[in-house]
Structures are given as structure tokens and as C-alpha cells.
Amino acid sequence: MADFLMLSLVPLVVAVTISLTCALLGNFLVLRRQSLIGDAISHVALPGIVASFLITGTLAASAMMIGAGVAALVTVAMIELIKHLGRVESSAAMGVVFTAIFALGVLMLEWNDASGVHLDVEHALYGNLESLIWFEGVHWSSLFDPKALADLPPQLARVAWVGLMVLTFVVVAWRPLVVGSFDSAFAASIQARPVLTDLLLVIMVAITAIAAFDAVGSIIVIAMFICPAAAARLMTNHLGKQVAWSQVFALISAVLGYVLAGYGPGWIGFEASLSAAGMIASLTGLILLLACLFGPHRRRDGGQPASA
Amino acid sequence: MDVWLRALTFSAGYNTSLVTLGAMLLGASAGMIGSFILLRKRSLVSDAISHATLPGLMLAFIVMAALFDNGRWLPGLMIGAGLSAAFGLWGVQNISERTRLGEDAAIGAVLSTLFGLGVVLITAIQAMNTGGQAGLTDYLVGSTAGMLSGEAQLIGVCALVLLIAIFMLRRQFLLVCFDAEYATTNGIPVQRIDTLMLMLLLAVTVIGLKVTGLILIVALTIIPPVTGRFWTDRPLQMVAIAAICGVLAGYLGVTLSSVRTGLPTGPLIVLSTFALFALSLLISPRRGIIAMLVAHYRFKTRVHLRQGLLAMARREAIYDTLTLRVLRRHDFIRRDHVPTPAGLAAARDAEHEEQLWSLYRSLYPDEAAHLDHLGLEPISDCLPPDMMMLLELRLHSPLRSAS
Numbered sequence: 001m002a003d004f005l006m007l008s009l010v011p012l013v014v015a016v017t018i019s020l021t022c023a024l025l026g027n028f029l030v031l032r033r034q035s036l037i038g039d040a041i042s043h044v045a046l047p048g049i050v051a052s053f054l055i056t057g058t059l060a061a062s063a064m065m066i067g068a069g070v071a072a073l074v075t076v077a078m079i080e081l082i083k084h085l086g087r088v089e090s091s092a093a094m095g096v097v098f099t100a101i102f103a104l105g106v107l108m109l110e111w112n113d114a115s116g117v118h119l120d121v122e123h124a125l126y127g128n129l130e131s132l133i134w135f136e137g138v139h140w141s142s143l144f145d146p147k148a149l150a151d152l153p154p155q156l157a158r159v160a161w162v163g164l165m166v167l168t169f170v171v172v173a174w175r176p177l178v179v180g181s182f183d184s185a186f187a188a189s190i191q192a193r194p195v196l197t198d199l200l201l202v203i204m205v206a207i208t209a210i211a212a213f214d215a216v217g218s219i220i221v222i223a224m225f226i227c228p229a230a231a232a233r234l235m236t237n238h239l240g241k242q243v244a245w246s247q248v249f250a251l252i253s254a255v256l257g258y259v260l261a262g263y264g265p266g267w268i269g270f271e272a273s274l275s276a277a278g279m280i281a282s283l284t285g286l287i288l289l290l291a292c293l294f295g296p297h298r299r300r301d302g303g304q305p306a307s308a
Numbered sequence: 309m310d311v312w313l314r315a316l317t318f319s320a321g322y323n324t325s326l327v328t329l330g331a332m333l334l335g336a337s338a339g340m341i342g343s344f345i346l347l348r349k350r351s352l353v354s355d356a357i358s359h360a361t362l363p364g365l366m367l368a369f370i371v372m373a374a375l376f377d378n379g380r381w382l383p384g385l386m387i388g389a390g391l392s393a394a395f396g397l398w399g400v401q402n403i404s405e406r407t408r409l410g411e412d413a414a415i416g417a418v419l420s421t422l423f424g425l426g427v428v429l430i431t432a433i434q435a436m437n438t439g440g441q442a443g444l445t446d447y448l449v450g451s452t453a454g455m456l457s458g459e460a461q462l463i464g465v466c467a468l469v470l471l472i473a474i475f476m477l478r479r480q481f482l483l484v485c486f487d488a489e490y491a492t493t494n495g496i497p498v499q500r501i502d503t504l505m506l507m508l509l510l511a512v513t514v515i516g517l518k519v520t521g522l523i524l525i526v527a528l529t530i531i532p533p534v535t536g537r538f539w540t541d542r543p544l545q546m547v548a549i550a551a552i553c554g555v556l557a558g559y560l561g562v563t564l565s566s567v568r569t570g571l572p573t574g575p576l577i578v579l580s581t582f583a584l585f586a587l588s589l590l591i592s593p594r595r596g597i598i599a600m601l602v603a604h605y606r607f608k609t610r611v612h613l614r615q616g617l618l619a620m621a622r623r624e625a626i627y628d629t630l631t632l633r634v635l636r637r638h639d640f641i642r643r644d645h646v647p648t649p650a651g652l653a654a655a656r657d658a659e660h661e662e663q664l665w666s667l668y669r670s671l672y673p674d675e676a677a678h679l680d681h682l683g684l685e686p687i688s689d690c691l692p693p694d695m696m697m698l699l700e701l702r703l704h705s706p707l708r709s710a711s
Contacts, residue, residue, distance in 0.1 A: 030409070035416040036352060043523075085597050086589050091412070092351040092534050096585060099527035103578035106449050106524075110572045219427060223420035230413045261428070265435070272435030278427030285421020298407045 008262060010132045010152060014159050015220070015280060016254045018212045021163040022224035023232075023250035024170055025205055027243050030229040031181040036091070037202060038225035040079070040098040042209045042218035044071045047105025049213075054112060061154060065210055072206040075101055127217025129258075129276045132156070155215040162211040166204050173197055178239060216277050223281035224250060231288040234295030253284035312567045316559075326460040328562045331519050331577065333467035335528060335554030338512045340474045342529035343536060343547040344505055347485040352415050353400060353506070354529040358513045358522045359419040360396025361389035362426025365447055365517070366433060373436070380444075382459045382518065390514045396422050397506055450521030450574030459518065466515045471551075474508060481505055482543050519558075520574035527578040528554060535585045538592035557581035609634050610684050616640070617658035620647050661687055664699050671702070 022038070029035050045068040052067025053059060075097055082093040132153045143149070170177065179187040180194040187194040205225070212221045232245035257280030264279075265272050292298060345351055368388025373379035396418045403414035430444065474481075483491040484501045491498050509529065516525040536549035561577025593599050608630075616631040617640065626632055626645070635641045640651030647655065664687045669676040679690060688696050 030413050033410045033412050035410070035412040036355075039355070039416055039419065082589065085600070086534075086538065087595060088534050088537070089346070089349055089351070091349070092346055092530055095351050095355065095526060095530035096534055096582070099524060099530065099578055100582035100585075103524055103527065103575035103582070106572055107575040107579065110570060110575075111568075219420060219424050222416060223424055226413055226416035227421060230409050230417055233409060234407060265432075270435065273431070274435075275427045275431040278424040278431065281420050281424025282428055285417060285424065288417050288421070292403055292407050292409075295407075300408045 007130075007133055008258070010134045010156055011129045011276065012255065012258050014132060014153075014156055014215050015129060015258050015276065016251060017159045017163045018208075018216055018220065019224045019228070019250040019254040019280065019284075020247055021159070021166045021208050022212065022221055023228035023246040024166060024243065025201070025208060026225040026227075026229035027232065027239070027246055028177055028181050028201060029205065029225055030233055031239075035226045035230075036094060038205055038209055039222045040075060040094050041072045041206050042213060042221045043098045044068075044075045044101045044105070045210050045213040045218060047071050047101050047108065048210075050105050050108045054108060061158070061214065064214065068210040068213065069206065071101065072210065076202060076206075127213070127215060127220065127277045129216050130262075130273070132215065158211050159215055162208055166208060169200065169204050173200065177201065220277040220281050223284050227281075227284040227288045228253070231284075231291035231295070234291040234298040237297055249284065249287050253280050253287060257281075257283040312563060316563050323455070323457050323460065324562070324566055326457055326464065327455055327519075327573075328559060330460045330464035330467060331558030331562045331573070332555045333464050333471060333558075334512070334516050334519055335532070335556070335558030335577070335581075336551040337467050337470040337474060337508075337554075338516060338525070338528035339532035339536070339550035339552075339554030340471065340478075340547050341505070341508050341512055343533040343543075343550045344481045344485055345509055345529065346533040346537070347482075347543065348502075348505075350411070351530045351533075352412070352526075353397070354509055354513060355526045356396055356400050356415040356419045357393045357506075357510050358517075358525045359426075360399075360422040361393045361514060361517060361522050362423050362447075363429055364388040364390065364392025364395075365522075366426055366429035366444070367392070369444060370429070370433060370436070373433075382462060385447075386514050386517070389517060390510065392422065393510050393514060394507075397510060446521070447517050448521050448523060449572055450517075450519050450524060450577075455518065463515055463518065466511070470508060470511055470515070477501075477504065477508075478544065478547065486543070520577055521572075524574040524578045527581060528557070531578070531581040531585050532557065535581070535588045538588040538595050541594070553581060553584050556584060613638065614658060614662075614684055617651075617655045618662060620651060620655035621659035663703060664696075667699055667703055668695075671699075 026035075026038070029037060048068035048071025049064045050067075051071065052063045055067075056063045078097045078101075079090070079093050082088050082096060083090050086093070088096070132155055134148075134152055176187065176192040176194070176197045179190070179192050180197045184194040184198075187197075209218070209221050209225075212218075228246040228249035229242070231249050232242045235245045236242050258276045260283070261274040261276040261279035263273075265274060342351070342354070345354065365385050365388055368385050369379035371388075372381055372384050379385075399418045399422075400411070400414045403409055403417065404411040409417075433444065480491075480496055480501050483494070483496060484498050484505070488498050491501070512529065513522075513525050516528060519525075520528060532550040532553035533546065535553045536546040539549050540546050557577050557580040560580035562573055564576045564580070565571040565573040588596065590597050591599075612628070612631045612634045616626055616628075616635045619626050619631075620635075620640070626635070632641070632645065635651065636643070638651075638654070639648060640654055641647050668687070668691070687699075691699075
């Protein structure tokens with residue numbers, strides 16, 4: 001059991017927190033048909049981090065976050081610029097920008113051979129959830145021991161703060177968010193400031209993606225922004241219930257995914273563990289698949305499917 | 309520099325030349341098929357396809373490693389990648405057609421979950437401890453450094469076949485992109501052509517895996533078509549320009565990567581095509597930023613010139629500095645802002661023009677609205693002579709003041 005505390009508790013909590021946070025924001029992204037913003041932003045986090053490493057020479061968390069944040073800002077600005085100045089369709093503009101910036105990141109990484117410093121493309125994609133070890137977590141009593149708690153991996157506190165911030169944002173901005181998601185013209189007419197809300201939503205997505213990137217890699221972030229919310233959308237017509245469903249789905253896939261990746265191979269006789277981030281992403285996809293097949297509101301008209 | 313020159317002139321060795329040719333053919337076919345996908349407004353579908361190849365790649369590796377002890381046989385890996393990409397494509401199609409979710413959500417969901425599954429399989433392979441797994445992560449960002457000549461030939465030949473197929477089907481593709489209903493009435497099986505288009509996209513993606521890697525192949529199918537769009541409004545020309553752009557990108561990318569050992573090919577190809585895109589965004593004569601700025605400046609000076617002349621005709625003082633500068637440039641005013649004789653004549657002309665325009669607008673408001681002119685052009689260029697005569701007569705006849 002001490003093993004669990006030391007090796008698994010922190011990754012599990014981090015995975016759950018990230019999943020819940022992403023799924024919460026994902027509800028609005030899916031409704032607004034902006035799902036791929038999360039995809040674009042998590043791709044450009046890598047170049048930002050590489051650039052900040054090349055400039056500052058450290059892998060300090062703050063420098064990395066700032067680098068990734070700047071990269072995200074540059075990306076969003078470039079997408080808008082190309083969309084409006086070049087009159088390019090928005091998904092194509094997005095494709096142009098994020099692939100180019102990602103390519104730049106990979107090039108910078110290989111050119112400077114920074115791969116030696118635990119910074120590589122694979123890490124960026126799958127994250128290192130398993131490496132979040134709590135060395136002082138030797139016994140349950142450690143949970144109440146301030147000295148042991150101080151040794152918790154810093155990623156835990158970071159994702160917790162981000163989760164709290166996103167939760168506050170959604171609660172405070174609930175009405176403008178909802179109105180803007182369904183009818184932005186109406187939102188503008190009642191002074192709900194859809195543009196400001198949009199911008200804040202994108203900023204929240206960026207912050208979440210960047211905080212999560214460090215802890216769990218980008219793949220889980222993209223999956224969690226989209227799949228739980230999309231599955232929840234097929235379960236109900238009520239937005240409040242949809243958010244609740246998405247949280248349940250996120251929780252199930254995070255916990256089950258982590259357990260399956262860590263202990264699943266052992267059950268069938270292999271002494272190895274699989275990528276937890278990948279497993280969580282796969283499971284949430286499985287949930288979406290089930291929702292697509294059996295969700296009560298899966299049809300376009302939103303009603304109950306015909307009995308046929 | 310020397311190395312680069314040799315690579316540029318195809319004299320850096322048989323293998324490099326072969327890889328360069330392969331990448332150029334790949335760029336051409338990616339640019340062409342990408343153009344149709346862009347016209348269909350489904351650019352990011354290729355993102356889903358390319359990420360969805362990962363689990364297939366890894367499964368193919370596992371199967372081949374178990375059966376033949378060598379999991380890195382390229383054709384086998386390609387078949388695996390193609391199968392799982394087809395599964396992903398089927399998923400995107402079904403989710404966006406049969407459920408209420410948008411295509412963006414379908415793309416994102418398929419992309420992330422299949423990629424996640426692929427990552428799980430990668431860790432499984434690492435745990436299996438079979439040989440030859442070192443090169444597997446090359447498929448993420450591409451690597452042509454260790455490419456065998458057989459592999460390069462395979463890629464080149466496949467790309468060539470695709471290129472020919474796309475070329476033969478271009479007219480059907482265009483018809484489906486622009487007017488699916490008309491295509492149906494012409495007896496073209498729209499659904500099948502659409503599927504064929506996506507299958508060709510899939511094939512390009514699978515072939516490109518080894519060259520640019522699965523994350524960056526998307527760029528080759530999106531950026532060249534967008535670049536082509538800047539230079540022309542004719543769809544087939546756009547396809548051709550996209551193909552040329554793809555060829556250039558492949559050529560530049562592969563040759564640049566031979567400058568230093570260990571430089572990744574994929575990112576260099578993508579950055580080359582992005583450079584072409586950025587250049588087009590700036591200097592394209594039709595939709596480029598510079599052309600737009602110049603057009604805007606010209607329009608502004610014309611408006612200021614006309615307003616300045618009208619003000620002169622009405623003997624009003626002019627304060628606006630730009631107006632003064634424009635008038636001065638045309639020598640319509642002196643340095644002390646006193647009108648020159650030429651300026652006074654131009655002012656009279658301008659006022660006359662303006663009176664004709666406003667008379668025309670009051671007489672024929674509907675036609676004037678449809679003319680789509682801003683009243684800055686000489687009116688005799690926009691209207692037929694008989695109409696001009698009528699307007700002149702009305703303008704000078706006493707009837708006008710009476711009515």
C-alpha cells in the first residue's frame with residue numbers, strides 16, 4: 001500500500017484533476033465548434049518550451065510556462081492574422097500555423113541537440129505521468145505530515161491551482177459563456193460581451209493545456225478537451241447535465257486508464273506498465289464510441305432516436 | 309554551403325538524390341490532393357488521418373516482429389498504417405454524419421484517442437524488448453537519414469502513381485467540390501468520388517509518414533494549397549501551383565537537411581513550405597498584404613484628391629494635410645495653398661463630374677446602386693454616351709431648377 005502512496009497517488013490525482021479541468025472547458029469548445037483550438041495550442045507548447053530553454057538555459061517551470069504561453073499567444077495571433085489578412089478559411093489557417101510552429105520546435109530541438117536535457121518530442125507528446133513520484137509518501141500518515149507534503153511534486157500544486165482557476169472562471173462567467181456558445185449575436189445584443197468571453201475561454205484553454213503539458217503531455221489534453229464533452233453532449237439536451245456527465249466520464253477514464261496502464265499488464269502476466277496518458281486517452285475515446293452507439297440524444301435533431 | 313550546393317544539384321550521392329526525388333513527388337501529390345480537400349473545406353481531416361496511423365504502425369510492427377523477427381519492413385508498416393488510418397477516417401465520417409457532433413469534435417476525438425492508443429502500443433513494444441524498435445519513433449517527426457534506397461524507391465513510385473491518379477480524376481473532384489448536386493445530375497457518383505478523394509489523401513499520408521513524420525505530413529496537405537490560393541482564382545491553376553509549391557518544399561527540405569548530420573527532414577520540409585506561404589501572403593499581387601496595402605493607399609489618395617478638388621471648386625479652405633499633399637503633388641495648388649490654373653480647371657471638372665453623378669443617382673437610384681461604382685471614376689467611362697448626353701442636357705436646361 002505504501003507503494004501506491006509513493007508511486008501512484010500523485011499521478012492519479014494529477015491525471016484526474018487535469019481530466020476534470022479539460023472536460024469542463026471542453027463542454028464549451030464542443031458547443032462552439034472550436035474543439036481543435038486545444039489541439040493547436042498543445043502542439044505549440046513544445047516550441048515555446050524549447051525556445052525558452054534556448055534563451056534562458058534552464059528548465060525551470062516558470063520559464064517553460066512563459067515560453068509556452070508566448071508560443072500560444074503567437075499562434076492565436078497568427079491564426080487570426082492569416083484568417084483575416086489572407087482571407088483563408090479558419091481550419092486551414094489553424095493547420096498552417098500550428099504545423100509550422102511545431103516544425104520549428106522540432107527543428108530547434110534537433111539543431112541544438114537539447115535532447116540530452118530530458119526534453120524531447122516523445123516526452124512532449126506522451127508526458128511523464130509515471131515519473132511524478134512522491135518519495136516521502138511512505139505511509140498514510142504522510143498525508144498529514146507537513147514535511148512530507150512539502151516534498152510533493154510541484155506539478156500537483158500547479159494543476160490544482162489551474163483547476164481551481166478554471167472552475168472559478170466557469171462559475172463566474174457561466175451565463176455569458178452559455179449565451180455566447182449558443183447565440184453570439186444575441187449575446188452581443190444583451191451586452192454579454194461574447195468577444196471578451198471568447199478570449200477568456202481561449203486563454204483558459206491555453207493555461208490548462210500548458211500546465212497539463214508539463215505533467216501529462218499533450219495527447220491526454222487534446223483527448224480530454226473533446227471526448228468527455230462530446231460524449232456528454234450525446235447523453236442529454238440540458239447543459240448543466242451535460243457538464244455533469246462530462247465530469248463523470250473524465251473521472252472514469254482517468255482513474256480506470258491509470259489503473260489499467262499501471263496494473264493491467266500484470267493481470268495478464270506481463271511485468272511491464274503501459275503509458276498511462278495513452279491509456280486514459282484511449283479509454284475516453286472508448287466512452288465516446290459507446291455514447292455514439294447508444295447515447296439517448298445522439299441524433300442530429302437532439303430528440304430520442306426512432307424506435308427502429 | 310558546399311554540401312548544400314551538391315545536394316541541390318543532385319550530385320550528393322545516389323541515395324540523397326533518390327530521397328530528394330521521392331520527397332518532391334510526395335510534395336506534388338500532397339499539394340494536389342490537399343487542394344481539393346481545402347476546396348471542400350475539410351483541411352483538418354488530414355490531421356485526424358495522420359494521427360490515426362500510429363496504432364496501425366505499431367500493431368503492424370508487433371505482428372511482423374512476432375512472425376518474421378523483423379518489424380521494420382516498410383511496406384508492411386505502411387499497410388498497417390493505412391488500415392488504421394482508414395478506420396480513423398471511417399470514424400470521423402460516421403461521427404460527423406450520424407451524430408449531432410460537429411466535424412471538428414469528430415476529428416479531435418479520433419485524432420487524440422487513436423494517437424493515445426498508439427502511444428500505449430509503443431510502450432507495449434518497448435516492454436516486449438524485440439530488436440529494431442529504435443527507429444519506430446522516427447515516424448513521429450520523420451527521418452530520411454537512414455532511409456534505404458529500396459524504401460526511397462517505394463515512396464517515389466507510390467507518390468508517382470498517386471500523382472497520376474489525382475491528375476486523371478481532377479475534373480470529377482472539382483465538380484464534386486464546387487457543385488455536388490450538379491455532379492449528381494450529371495451521373496457522377498458523388499459519394500464514391502468523395503470517398504476516393506479521401507482515400508487518396510490517406511494514401512499520401514501513409515507514404516509521407518517516413519519522410520515528414522505523422523505529425524507534420526498534415527502541413528504538406530494544407531500549406532501548399534493555401535499558398536496556391538493566393539496566386540489564382542482558377543481551381544485547376546491553384547492545384548498546379550500547390551503541386552509546384554509541394555515539389556519546391558520537398559526539394560528544399562531534403563537538401564537543407566543534408567547540410568548537417570542529424571537535421572530532421574520533416575520540419576525542414578514543413579518550414580520550407582511555410583516560407584513559400586509567408587512569401588505569398590506578403591507579395592501575392594491579388595490577395596497579398598502588400599498588394600492590399602497599396603490598393604488601400606491608392607484608394608485613399610483618390611478620395612482625398614476628389615474631396616480636395618471639390619473643396620477648391622466651392623472655395624472652401626483645406627486643412628487636411630494628406631489632401632494638401634496630394635493636391636500639391638498634382639501641382640493643383642502652390643506651396644502657399646493658392647490654387648494653380650490647372651488646379652482650378654481640375655476643380656471645375658471635378659465639380660461637374662460630381663453634379664452629373666448626383667443627378668444620375670437622383671434620376672436612376674436603382675441603376676446607380678447596381679453600378680457598383682463609388683463615383684470616383686470619370687462618369688463617361690461608366691455610362692453609355694446617350695445617357696451622358698441626357699444627363700448633360702438635364703444639367704444645363706432650366707427644366708431642372710423648375711422640377
